Amino acid sequence: MVKVVVTGANSGLALEVIDALAEGKHEVLALARRDPSSFPQQPGVTWAQTSYKDKDELVALFRGADAVLNFIVLNNDPGNEVAYRIIDAVVEAGVPRYAPSEWAMGTKLKDVISTVPFYQGKLDVQNYLADLNKDKKVLEYSLFQVGFFFEYAAYPRALSKHVPPVATNWQLNEARLVSVKGYEHDKLTFTRVRDIARIVRGAVEYKGAWPVVGGIRGADISATEFKAAVEAKLAAGKGPGILPPGTRTLRLDLADKAVLAQGKLDVAMPKLMHPSIPDDLRDQWHAPVWSGSLLATAHGAWNASDEWNQLLPDIKMSTVDDFIEAILENE
Secondary structure, eight states: OOEEEEESTTSHHHHHHHHHHHHTTOEEEEEESSOGGGSOOOTTEEEEEOOSOOHHHHHHHHTTOSEEEEOOOGGGSGGGHHHHHHHHHHHHHTOOEEEOSOOSBOTTHHHHTTTOGGGHHHHHHHHHHHHHTSSSOOOEEOEEEOBEEGGGGGTTSOOSSSSOOOOOSEEGGGTEEEEETTOTTSOEEEEOHHHHHHHHHHHHHOOSOOOSEEEOOOEEEOHHHHHHHHHHHHHTTOOGGGSSTTOOSOEEEEEOHHHHTTTOOSSOOOOOOOTTSOGGGHHHHHHHHHHHHHHHHHTTTTOOOOHHHHHOTTSOOOOHHHHHHHHHHHO
16 A cells, blocks of 8 residues: 555546545545545545645645645646645655656657647646756656547547546547648547556556656547547447437548648637636637647647556556447447
């Protein structure tokens, strides 16, 4: 049994990870800004409320832990003040392992940061951690990078207990996929939330050193391959409920890269729904976020590496077929 502290514990992915840790009989201290009395209660999990503003308080909360896992969304942390304070408290408390708030994309983020500036905090924290270990290893940490959540492609179906459905550029409910012209055959990484949680549980149990780059690779698939996989199921008479009634094919809409580079859209995109985006900013951020995210796919920035897959080979990742079958079971 290990003791794990989870910050930002009320996020959907954090709750999935907490469930996996509890199933593994680990001790979890879950921290949140809100009153935690309404959050799921289960054996082995203790909830505590904190503002993350007091480093001494964080040190006291972290002391004795084997690992701290952070799920606080960085675009809601101006100047990364909370992220840096958590890292400093982890070091002062003597916690040996830390996972910063990554949980998306892959190693090419720095190459596309101008198109996805809302992820700048991830790079800043990566640099902060690298500087911390510049002269000697002060803290063992891993960047858990997962590409896209597979569950988002199932919108509006909820295939996860805690992660809410979010509309993306792969829209089965609209029988359409959106990609970038000339890049529709390029593969992207899609990883099931439950697989991420199982890998994280395996990581805190892992006896060896954590890799700095901690890629978790679910399934690598292109828009055209996903289109073919879904249509093959339908042709075989399986899953008529995957697409709208009477629909047997997926339309592939292609955005123009030059238009996207201007921060504009020449294809229709769904309303931004991610819970980390404030309601009053969703219209304002619509074109910049979608154009940047689509451009990032064209540069391979949503492709995750597979360091944790290699270190934990007994954990089998969900395939595209598994994902489609999960949708069918949800019908």
